[in-house]
Amino acid sequence: KLGGTSVKTLENIKKVISIVKDINTRVPCIVVVSALGGLTDLLHKTASHAASADPKYLKGYREIEKRHHEVLKKLLPQKKHKGILNKISDLVNELEDLLKGIFMVKELSPKSLDYILSFGEQLSSLLIYEAFIYSGINIKLINAIECIKTDNDHGNIKVDFAKTNKLLRKAITQEHRSYLMGGFISSSENGDITTLGRGGSDYTASIVAAALHASELQIWTDVRGVLTADPVMVEKAFPIERLSYEEAMELSHFGAKVIYPPTIQPVLNQKIPIKIKNTFEPSARGTLISMDSSIGDKPITGISSIKDMALITVKGSGLVGVLGMAKRIFGTLAKHNININLISQASSEHSISIALSPGQAEKAKAEFDKDFNLEIRAGLINAIEVEYNLAIIAIVGKNMRHTPGISGKLFNSLGRNGINIIAIAQGSSELNISVVIKNDDLKKALNVIHEDYFLSQTxxxxxxxxxxxxxxxxxxxxxxxxxxxxxxxxxxxxxxxxxxxxxxxxxxxxxxxxxxxxxxxxxxxxxxxxxxxxxxxxxxxxxxxxxxxxxxxxxxxxxxxxxxxxxxxxxxxxxxxxxxxxxxxxxxxxxxxxxxxxxxxxxxxAGLPVLSTLNDLLRSGDRITNIEAVLSGSLNFIFNTISDKVSFYDAVNMACEKGFAEPDPRIDLSCMDVARKILILSREAGDNVEINDVKINSFLPDSCKKTASINDFMQKLKKEHIFFEKVRMDAESDNKHLRVVASYNKGDISVSLKQVSSDHPFYNMEGSDNIVLFKTKRYSDQPLVIKGSGAGPEVTAAGVFADIIRISNI
The missing domain is CATH 3.40.50.720 (NAD(P)-binding Rossmann-like Domain)
Known part of the structure; x- marks a missing residue:
């Protein structure tokens, strides 16, 4: 079967000629062609214009004629045109007369629509046949309308396989090596033209393959096979090498568009394998659909989805334990030909939710309101609810059977990303788990699931x-x-x-x-x-x-x-x-x-593992009794840098230039930054404390405590050179170092500038080092020490980066 995109342009038709030539040299084949790409939609649109008495139908009609003439002119030499043009004109004139009639009566019946849509395949099969003959392929054109027989229920036909098989076997003999026919088109017992539904060319090919006991059904399309997910939504979707018939049916039912759902049944009955191939990459493996289960150890084979769905819910106490209620609900749907996609019912029997298309949902609600009017009025059944703008996602795979944790992983993947599941359905076959979510979450959900199941290494x-x-x-x-x-x-x-x-x-x-x-x-x-x-x-x-x-x-x-x-x-x-x-x-x-x-x-x-270590201690059952820390890399740098040659003012400027200090150095020098840090440590240790609970013993002179701007502050800092030099000299004279120390001790939290002696852990700290001493129930004699660079853009950014990476490991 050659899809619409495979015969959309001259270049594509040349590709399929090459493909068919190659196959035909090896085995006899029957070629089923779709209408030229986009033509069925154009026919439908043109018919709608005619039914609305819109003269635009003439433009559509002329476009249809023009497209086939242009393909013919490019496909075959001039001398071959006349006879084929006459055949095309006969079909186009017939279409024109039909459209004129619809335009005049302003009515488009399902029967007339089938007739109009059939012209796509009638015209394409004629063109492709002539191209094959000209290319030297020994092939005969047969009329699918005469061979594929259906009932007369236009828009919802059923194939009469007994008659169809007999007619196909009569039409296709060994007289010719290969045969060609249009897909999608068929006829009823009384000769009316019918169609097999959108995507029906696949179905035609499957019907023919089953009737003739073909060795294989090949579907040539514009993708590399059945993909793990919709490639429009999931950019990393990739072809599935092998599928079982069951898996293929589940995926196609829930939106996988590569294969038309009814296609599988006829070949399944004969155990004929289906191969999905790419017209534009003929050497690619494609997807093989057969009796065999999917290979590999992946728990699921593929993900399918349908968007723009509705969910109708019937609920109330009148459903609980009442025999026949489910029968009445589904009987109402069946009576009015309402097709459903998913059913969900809890064991409490309090509610039944049904997913279906929005148009069908409106119809279903109207019928339920009528059929359950008495129960609704009596309060036994609540008002029928319909929720719109929903999507269904189905994960499919034979390997799901008897494998625990599949649904748990699915729900975790969605929940971790804030995607709410509205309804769930799973059959006892364990071949499919389906969830209903909001339309807006569809792309996100598909990517999350695909990543977790197929790209777990990424x-x-x-x-x-x-x-x-x-x-x-x-x-x-x-x-x-x-x-x-x-x-x-x-x-x-x-x-x-x-x-x-x-x-x-x-x-x-x-x-x-x-x-x-x-x-x-x-x-x-x-x-x-x-x-x-x-x-x-x-x-x-x-x-x-x-x-x-x-x-x-x-x-x-x-x-x-x-x-x-x-x-x-x-x-x-x-x-x-x-x-x-x-x-x-x-x-x-x-x-x-x-x-x-x-x-x-x-x-x-900054980048030191202070909070993570604290939390690890607490999670393991330890208890924090005391914290003593130097938490400001900028202040530590400043007090390490000041000397008889470097003033306090100059050291502050150097800290700002190196990126150690906050953009506003007043935050550091007021000790407010340190206060916030010890407050956070206290909270993480388990205390309910506020910033006002931190006692800040400021080392700044009064003139620097209230300033109008950063510039004003820095100027006043410069003027207080003698004050800061005295502080430095007092420490140096006792061979001590200055450190801004934050302390936490049984709810008492403080920040102070201290002189530390040479035997103290805080004495030998260089540059912008931070140090934290944790005393705990377990580390009571010797504190747990964390020490390292605690300021600067490189280490701070690295700490942020580490937190980002930590999230990837969730």
Missing amino acids: KVLNIFLAGLGIVGKTLFDQINSQKKALLKNYGIDLRLIGLANSKNMAIEENGINAFPKVKLSRKNAQFNVGRFVDKMIGLNYRNSIFVDCSAHDAVAKEYEKVLERSISVVTPNKLAASGPFDKYLQLKNLAQKRNVKYLFETNVG
Whole structure:
């Protein structure tokens, strides 16, 4: 069978001639052709225009005629045109007369529509036959209308296989090596033209293959076979090498468009294998459908989906334990020819949910309202509910049978990404698990499931980065320099989707790979954190991570909204974790509720594993009794740098230049930054404390405590040279070092500048080092010590990066 795309253009027709020639040299074959690509839709549209008395039908009619004339002119030499043109004209004139009649009576019956649609295959089979003959292929054209017999129920026909098989065996003999016929078209007992439904050319080929006991049915199309998922939705979908008939039927029923669902039954009865091949890659393996189960150890074979569905629910106490209620429900549907796609009923019998097309749902609701009117009025059945804009996803595979954990993994994959399951269905055959979700979540869900079942060695993380100061820019560079290695060695595919600084933002749905290309200039959208977050939520990408490298409270206030939509948050921004305790706890609980992560390791100690170590201690049953720490890399750098040659003012400037200090150095020098860090440690240790509970013993002179601006502060700092020099000299005279120490001891929390002697762990600290001493129930005699660089863009960005990677391992 040659699909519409396979015969859409002259180039494509030349390809199929080559394919058929190759097959014909090896074995006799019967070729079934579809209408030229897009022609069936054009015929349908033209008929609709005619039925609406719209003169546009003439334009459609002329386009149909023109397309076939153009293909003929390019396909065959001039001397061959006359006889074929006459045949084409006869068919086109017949079509024109039919359309004129419909235009005049303003009515398009199912019978007339079948007649009109049949011209696509009648015309294409004529053209392709002549091209084959001219190319030297020994082939005979037979009329499918005379051979495929059906009943007279236009739009819903049933094939009469007994008569059809007899006629096909009579028409196809060994007189010719090969035969060609149009697909899709057939006729009833009284000779009326009928059609086998959209995609019916597959069905024609299957009927012919079964009637003649063919060795194989080949379907040539524009894809590489049956794919693991819809390639429009899932870019990493790949061909399935082998499928069982059962698996193919399940996938085709739930939306896999490569094969028309009724196609499988005729060849299944004869155990004739089906091979799906690509016209444009004839050497590719394609997909083989046979009695054999799918090969390999994958738990599922493929994922299928149908969008734009509706779910109608009948529920109420009147259903519980009442015999015959299900029969009445399905009897109503059957009586009115309402087709359903999925049924879900809980063991309580309190409700039955049925998925179907929106048009069918409206019809079903109207009929249920009539048939169950008494029960609804009596309150035994609730008002019939219909929910629209839904999609069905089905995972299919024979390997699911007797394999525990398949549904658990499916539900976990969806739940982890905030995708709500509205209804579930699974038969005892364990061949198919189907879920109903919102249309808006379909692409995200398909990618999540496909990634977890077929690409478990690879995980995509979609990053939205707010804050492009020195830490944010460093993180961007670290991600881009490490992307290839992460994908190759660890299967982590990092994609930077959104970037934002304080003025502008840029979002690239396929990922941002180079910072210079995204200068966040005036042409980019003006930054608004709410709009940036809304865009991220609207994209609805799986495994999304919101990374906040800003120091803004406005950004931190968005965390709740982000977590609520099942998007993880990673941040070095301390404002949320050190804000009101209730808010801190709410964010942690919300992350747990939504099965995502809220990670702020870099709030304390930059890239040092301080919070993770603390949490590991607590999870293992230990209890924190005391914490003593030097938590400001910038202050440690400043007090390590001051000397008789380097003033306090100069040391502060150096810390700012190296990126150790906050953008506003007053936060560091006021010890507020340290206070926030010890507050966060205290909370993580289990205490309900607020920032006001931290006793800050400021080392700043009074003149520096209240300043109008950063510049004003720095000028006053410079004027207090004598004050700071005295502080330095006092420590040096006793051979001690100055350290800003944060302490936590049984609820008592403080921050002070201290002189430490040479026997203290804090004495030998260099540069911007941080150090944390944990005394616990287990580490009571000798504290657990964490020490290392605790400031600077490189280590802070690396800590944020580590949190991002940690999420990939969930």
